[in-house]
Amino acid sequence: MPLFTKLLHDALLTELSAVTPIIVLLLGVGLTTAIVQALFQIEDTAFSLLPKILVMVAIAVFGGFGALQAFDGLAILWISHAPNLVYHAWS
Numbered sequence: 569m570p571l572f573t574k575l576l577h578d579a580l581l582t583e584l585s586a587v588t589p590i591i592v593l594l595l596g597v598g599l600t601t602a603i604v605q606a607l608f609q610i611e612d613t614a615f616s617l618l619p620k621i622l623v624m625v626a627i628a629v630f631g632g633f634g635a636l637q638a639f640d641g642l643a644i645l646w647i648s649h650a651p652n653l654v655y656h657a658w659s
Contacts, residue, residue: 571652575645582642586635590627597623 601619604610627633 571649575649575653578645579642582638586632586638589633590635593627594620594623 597619598616601616605616631637
């Protein structure tokens with residue numbers, strides 16, 4: 569497997585592992601909010617947006633479940649392999 573393909577594969581796996589917990593959490597909040605709205609027949613859009621905004625702020629404050637560390641590791645991996653990519657034969 570060429571090096572650039574391996575690095576692309578690692579980048580996609582890092583992105584998936586970093587973003588999946590955030591998406592699952594927001595999906596749970598949105599589903600819970602939708603159920604409460606349907607149960608009590610609330611049609612206020614602020615009621616549906618406010619919990620998601622609060623959760624996004626909390627995720628940003630607490631570092632996003634280690635997403636920053638995952639992307640930091642990916643950057644270190646790419647920087648360490650940069651010389652090999654520059655001098656690599658592309659044909």
